[in-house]
Amino acid sequence: MKNRIALVTGASSGIGEATATRLAAAGYKVYGTSRRGASGASRPFEMLPLDVTRDESVEAVVEEVLRREGRLDLLVNNAGFGVAPAAAEESSLDQARAIFDTNFFGVVRMTRAVVPHMRRQGNGRIINIGSVLGFLPMPYGALYAATKHAIEGYSESLDHELRTRGIRVSVIEPAYTKTEFDANFLEADAKLDEYRDIRAALTATLKDVMANADAPGVVADVVLKAANAARPKLRYTAGGLASRLRLLRRFAPAGLMDAGIRKDLRLDLRELPGSPVLEK
Numbered sequence: 001m002k003n004r005i006a007l008v009t010g011a012s013s014g015i016g017e018a019t020a021t022r023l024a025a026a027g028y029k030v031y032g033t034s035r036r037g038a039s040g041a042s043r044p045f046e047m048l049p050l051d052v053t054r055d056e057s058v059e060a061v062v063e064e065v066l067r068r069e070g071r072l073d074l075l076v077n078n079a080g081f082g083v084a085p086a087a088a089e090e091s092s093l094d095q096a097r098a099i100f101d102t103n104f105f106g107v108v109r110m111t112r113a114v115v116p117h118m119r120r121q122g123n124g125r126i127i128n129i130g131s132v133l134g135f136l137p138m139p140y141g142a143l144y145a146a147t148k149h150a151i152e153g154y155s156e157s158l159d160h161e162l163r164t165r166g167i168r169v170s171v172i173e174p175a176y177t178k179t180e181f182d183a184n185f186l187e188a189d190a191k192l193d194e195y196r197d198i199r200a201a202l203t204a205t206l207k208d209v210m211a212n213a214d215a216p217g218v219v220a221d222v223v224l225k226a227a228n229a230a231r232p233k234l235r236y237t238a239g240g241l242a243s244r245l246r247l248l249r250r251f252a253p254a255g256l257m258d259a260g261i262r263k264d265l266r267l268d269l270r271e272l273p274g275s276p277v278l279e280k
Contacts (some may be wrong), residue, residue, distance in 0.1 A: 005069045006227075007062070009052060009110060010079030011045070014179030015129060018216035019076055019223045020045045026224055028074065029064050052079045052106030062113040071121055074227050075114050077107045078129040080147070085202035086188035087195045095189050096143050103147035104154070111158065117165065123166040125227055125269035128155050129219070130171040132237070132245045136257075136266045139267060140195075140202050152235075153263060159234055168225040174238040176213035202265065214239040 006023050010016035011032025019031040021044055023082075030045035037049030048064060051057040065072055080103040083091060107128055118124030133141065134148035152171060159169035191199075222238040237243045248257060262268055 004028050004073040005065065005071055006074040006076065007065055007072060007114070008045075008076040008078060009033045009050060012036070013046065015174070015177060015219045016076075016078040017043070018220040019078065022217065022220035022224050023074070023076075023227070026228075028212070031061075031067065032249045033061060033079070050079075052109060053101045055109060058109045058113050062110075062117070063088070066117060072114055072117055072124065073121075074125045074127070075110060076127045076129070076223060076227075077110050079106055080129070082144045082185050084185040085140045085199055085206060086191065086239075087140055087199075090188035090190050090192055090195060091143055092190045099143050100147055103144070104150045105156065106210070107151060115162065118167045119162075119165050121166075124168075125232070126155075126158070126162075126169045127223055127226055128169070128171050129223075130155070130173050131267075132173050132175045132242050134171065134173060135249050136245060137150065137261065139261070139265060140198065155253050156234055168232045170232050170236060172219060172222050172226065172236050172238055173242055173246065174219045174222075175241040176209050177216055177219060178213040179216055180212060183207060184241070193233065205265070214241075260264070 004027070006020075006032060008016055008020040008023070009032075011020040012034035016032065020030045024030045025042040025107040029095065032045050032047045033050035034047060035049065038047045048061050050061045051055070062072070081099070085094070099206040100117055111126060114124070114126070118126075128151050130151045131145075131148040133145040136145070138145040155169050155171045162169060219238040222236050226232050226236050235246075237246045243275070248260075252260075
């Protein structure tokens, strides 16, 4: 992997930091990005400032890497954020646009910036950090799930377009991952009293689940596997739970999946007026 150049967005913590560190250990020359750029932390890769919602910022960081290295072999699109558990109608259209601007259009901006250079090189890899929520629904997380569904469709279409140019696109699909991601959730900006109790219940459930979630390194290892594969797959699950969910989605009857999701989140009980779960 020596002399191969990688750019990892959202690399200041969590999956992005673990991925950049893992790639550097494998021999890549890695540039990570965050809104603030360099920090006091000691890392085996350099941090550059990047705001994936601004075209000029995206173009500047790609041009800087190319100026320094003359090529770019791997782009890992990881930057993104989520919204705390809330009903879909509790986020305004402005908030919905903001989520898509970072989580989906950020991927589009970065891809548009690097593809011309990879095309001229005749090779390159683009790896998008998706989620099991790219193929499963997330009640009370509809907007985040929608961005991950969009990444799945975009990535698969893009891979068909670019593979004859020597460029391959893959999506990594983790389940719950223990990061600071949930600590930085954006609160819904149009909250309704009708959903107050279920918001609180699902927030508590999420905290319990995250306490036993996979470490970011689980995802980083899969990114490295996809980056180095001679014949990369379009989709890679990351972690045991993600693999099981992918198999269930593929082979289980739709009705069984639907019932399982509602049972796991205790939705039918929680949404009943006067439910003892809501009254606790």
